[in-house]
Amino acid sequence: MTRLRPLAAVAAVSALLLTPAASACLWDTDTLWQERQEFPGTLELIVGKFPRHTDAFYEHRISTRGAALRLHALGERAMSAEDRAAAYDDLAVALDKLGRRDEALATLDKKVADVGELGEYETAANRGTILIHAGRFEEGLGEIDRALAINPDAHFGRERIQKLLVEYMLEKKSDAEAMPAPLAPIGPNREGFAKFLQERKVSLKDGRKGVEGMMRFGDYRSPALLEALGDLLMAPQVTSEFPDPAAARLLASRAYLAAGRSAPEAADAFHELAATALQMQQIDGQDVETKQVAEALEREFAETDEWFEKVREDEALWIEKSPDPDARFQEKYGVAILKVGDTSGRPSHIQDQWSADARHWPLDAAIGVGGLLTLAGIWALIAWRRRSPSGWEGS
Structure with a gap:
């Protein structure tokens, strides 16, 4: 039998030793790694697994920012105009996050009275x-127009998409007393948010980026935002750009189902939209059913809830013990790379060094060292055979 030449033998053994073990799918019905390759972070936004604060943190921010401004007004604490403007903005946003919108608007009025046009765009x-x-909505659009006139490229153009989404919502609302859910009626010729953007010559990629930005910095549970995201993921002009359009449709189905979760009175309609997204979709040769995706989504929400309880514990501790809870949050979560399916709880500063299948580094190191030692042994054998060539080839 012909035997391998020295270099061929080394190459073959190297390939066997240094190939990582195959990773299993994270969920029964999806290949989430494919979805992340095409749409990094989108699934995490849908279920809320991204750095965000608890209500207690916003209460603390209201207390501290309000106290600082009061002390300055009493002459007991010096604050620059820039610091006061930032404190008013923090206070207004925190009040809005807790649903105290009249107080938030009054805070912005106080900001203008105190610092004038400083921070005009933020206001x-x-x-x-x-x-x-x-x-x-109409009042809000006027203020967004004013912000865009001051700084049209702020927030990577997110406000331009926000303006368009509000215009779309008003168009769908028409003369109805309440905003419909879903916004676009279900049917074979359904015209969702993607079609609305196309008619205005707006990039659907920019549209998705803007909607995801609104979810990250606004309310990720908003049925309107989730529906808009689903529409954008369903658009052929988006999915045709990617090798596996199924990834977009699987995410679209999740977005619609999450919208129904936030608007239970319209859950059946959003379930129908999810089913439409999954038509003709397969994984490993099997049709994907809405029930399977819904079950996976519930697991993903449960995982997110468990993770957010850790955030709640952290923030409660920082509020009680730390002089600067904002800095503590940034240190731990500001650079966190959070993934659905990863429940390891590893520190955020080393999280990006781990592979997607969460192998442990001691095992990886042992495999790598073993491979190197084996290669060293092979090269030693080659050197010895070169000194005794009659024993290498055989017959």
Whole structure:
């Protein structure tokens, strides 16, 4: 039998020793790694597994920012105009996060009275967003227009998409007393948010980036935002850009189901949209059913809830013990790379060094050292055979 030449033998053994073990799918019905390759972070936004604060943290921020401004007004604490403007913005946003929108708007009025036009863009952007959250859409659009006139490229253009989404919502609302859910009626010729953007020559990629930004910095549970995201993920002009359009449709189905979770009165309609997204979709040759995706989504929400309880514990401790809870949050979660399916609880500063299948580094190190020692032995054998060539080839 012909035997391997020395270099061929080394290459073959190296390939066998240094190939990592195959990783298993994270969930029964999805290949989440494919979804992340095409749409990094989108699943995490849908279920809320991204750095965000608890209500207790916002209460603490209201207390500390309000106290600082009061002390300055009494002459007991020096604050620059820039610091006061930032404190007013922090206070207004925290109040909005807790649903105290009238107080948030009053805070912005106090900011203008105190520091004038300083931070004019932030004032307009915050006021517009708070008004929109309060359902005062036309007033909010006026403030967003003012913010865009001051700084059209702020927040990577997110406010331009916010403006378009509000215009889309008003178009769908028409003369109805309440905003419909879903916004676009279900049917074979359904015209969702993607079609609305296309008609205005807006990039759907920019649209998705803007909607995801609103979810990250606004309310990720908003049915309107989740529906808009699902529409953008369903658009052929988006999915055709990627090798596996199924990844986009699987995420779209999750976005619609999550919208139904937030708007239970419209859950059946959103379930129908999810089923439409999954038509003709397969994984490993098997049709994907809405029930399977819904069950996976519930597991993903449960995992997120468990993770957020750790955030709650951290923030409660920092509020009680730390002089600067904001800095503690940034240190631990500011650079965190959070993934659905990863429940290891590893520190955020080393998380990006771990592989997607969460292998442990001692095992990886042992495999690597063993491979290197074996290669060293092979090279030693080659050197010895070169000194005794008659014993290498055989017959």
